[in-house]
Amino acid sequence: xxxxxxxxxxxxxxxxxxxxxxxxxxxxxxxxxxxxxxxxxxxxxxxxxxxxxxxxxxxxxxxxxxxxxxxxxxxxxxxxxxxxxxxxxxxxxxxxxxxxxxxxxxxxxxxxxxxxxxxxxxxxxxxxxxxxxxxxxxxxxxxxxxxxxxxxxxxxxxxxxxxxxxxxxxxxxxxxxxxxxxxxxxxxxxxxxxxxxxxxxxxxxxxxxxxxxxxxxxxxxxxxxxxxxxxxxxxxxxxxxxxxxxxxxxxxxxxxxxxxxxxxxxxxxxxxxxxxxxxxxxxxxxxxxxxxxxxxxxxxxxxxxxxxxxxxxxxxxxxxxxxxxxxxxxxxxxxxxxxxxxxxxxxxxxxxxxxxxxxxxxxxxxxxxxxxxxxxxxxxxxxxxxxxxxxxxxxxxxxxxxxxxxxx
Numbered sequence: 001x002x003x004x005x006x007x008x009x010x011x012x013x014x015x016x017x018x019x020x021x022x023x024x025x026x027x028x029x030x031x032x033x034x035x036x037x038x039x040x041x042x043x044x045x046x047x048x049x050x051x052x053x054x055x056x057x058x059x060x061x062x063x064x065x066x067x068x069x070x071x072x073x074x075x076x077x078x079x080x081x082x083x084x085x086x087x088x089x090x091x092x093x094x095x096x097x098x099x100x101x102x103x104x105x106x107x108x109x110x111x112x113x114x115x116x117x118x119x120x121x122x123x124x125x126x127x128x129x130x131x132x133x134x135x136x137x138x139x140x141x142x143x144x145x146x147x148x149x150x151x152x153x154x155x156x157x158x159x160x161x162x163x164x165x166x167x168x169x170x171x172x173x174x175x176x177x178x179x180x181x182x183x184x185x186x187x188x189x190x191x192x193x194x195x196x197x198x199x200x201x202x203x204x205x206x207x208x209x210x211x212x213x214x215x216x217x218x219x220x221x222x223x224x225x226x227x228x229x230x231x232x233x234x235x236x237x238x239x240x241x242x243x244x245x246x247x248x249x250x251x252x253x254x255x256x257x258x259x260x261x262x263x264x265x266x267x268x269x270x271x272x273x274x275x276x277x278x279x280x281x282x283x284x285x286x287x288x289x290x291x292x293x294x295x296x297x298x299x300x301x302x303x304x305x306x307x308x309x310x311x312x313x314x315x316x317x318x319x320x321x322x323x324x325x326x327x328x329x330x331x332x333x334x335x336x337x338x339x340x341x342x343x344x345x346x347x348x349x350x351x352x353x354x355x356x357x358x359x360x361x362x363x364x365x366x367x368x369x370x371x372x373x374x375x376x377x378x379x380x381x382x383x384x385x386x387x388x389x390x391x392x393x394x395x396x397x398x399x400x401x402x403x404x405x406x407x408x
Contacts, residue, residue: 037059071084139188298324
C-alpha cells in the first residue's frame with residue numbers, strides 16, 4: 001500500500017509506537033510518506049534517521065511559541081488544548097495536496113494531537129471520504145480522569161478537570177468521525193465504547209498493542225548485573241511518570257532500604273523536572289536525565305520497577321525491561337493491558353508495601369531473578385513482536401479503505 005502518515009511529533013526511540021510502526025511498514029514493503037512537525041536539532045536528526053529507514057519525510061517547523069499561540073486561541077472554545085497544540089496550517093495544506101493526487105491508499109493519523117488534521121481532510125472532501133485510520137494510542141479522557149483524582153495540587157486538578165470536559169466531548173466527535181480507531185489496550189477500547197451513548201461502535205475501535213524491538217532490546221551478560229540496583233525508566237516529563245517516581249521514592253524505597261540499606265535506585269529518562277532532579281541529592285538515587293542509550297541501564301540493573309499509580313494503554317517501559325530479561329516488579333495498573341502470568345513473567349504488587357516486598361524478594365534471590373527475567377523475555381517474544389502488530393495495523397488500513405468506499 002501507499003500510506004500517508006501524519007504524526008504530530010517526530011517519531012523516534014522515545015516516541016516508539018509511530019517510529020516502529022512506520023519503519024516496519026517499510027520493511028513489510030509498503031511505501032510510506034510521513035508529514036510531521038518539530039523545531040529542535042534533535043527533531044532534524046530524528047528525521048534523517050527515518051529517511052535512512054526508507055521513509056519519505058517532510059518536516060514542518062512548529063516552534064513552541066506557535067503551539068502556545070494555538071492553545072491561547074482555543075481557550076474561549078470547547079476544543080481541548082491538546083487537540084490544537086500541534087496544529088500547523090502548512091502541514092494541513094500539504095496533506096490535502098498529497099491526498100488530492102490520488103497516489104495514496106490510506107491515511108494514518110497518530111494521537112489526539114494529530115486528529116485535527118484528519119477532521120480537516122474530512123471537511124475538505126465530504127463527498128469523497130478519505131480512508132483514514134486514526135491511531136488514538138490511548139483514551140486521553142480516561143487518562144485525565146485518573147490524573148484529576150490523584151493529583152495532589154488543587155490548581156492542577158482544576159485545570160485538568162477543565163481539559164477533561166473538553167477532551168470527553170472531543171473524543172466523542174472523533175469516535176463518530178473516524179473508522180477505524182486503533183488503541184493500545186482493551187481498557188482504552190472500553191473507555192471509547194462507553195462514550196458511544198447507546199450506539200454500537202464495537203467494530204470501529206480496534207486494539208493494536210505496542211510491540212518491542214527484540215533485536216534492539218536484548219539481555220546483557222548476567223554477570224554484568226549490579227547487585228541491589230533498581231531501575232525505573234520512562235519519559236520523565238510525563239505527569240504519570242513523575243507521579244510514579246515520587247510514589248516510588250516516598251513510599252516504596254523507604255521500605256526497601258529497611259531490608260536492604262545499600263539498595264540503589266536509577267531513575268532513567270529524558271527531561272525530568274526540577275523536583276525529580278532534586279531526588280538525586282540522596283546518594284542512593286541516580287537521576288540520569290536524557291541518556292544516549294537506555295539499554296545499558298536495563299541490562300545492568302538487578303531489577304526493574306514500574307510502580308505507576310495511573311495511566312492508559314500499554315507501558316513500553318515494562319515491555320523494554322522484559323525484553324532485556326530484567327526481572328520486573330510492577331503495579332497492577334502497569335500490567336493491566338498485558339496478558340502476563342503474575343509470579344512467573346513478572347511480579348506484581350498492589351500498593352507500596354506489596355511492591356516493596358516484591359522488590360526485596362527479588363533482590364535477595366538470584367535464582368528467582370534469573371527465572372523471572374527469562375520468563376519475561378519469553379513473554380514478549382511470544383506476544384509483542386512488532387511484526388505481529390503490523391499485521392493488525394494492515395487489517396485496520398483495509399477496514400478504513402472499505403469504510404471510505406462504502407460512503408457511510
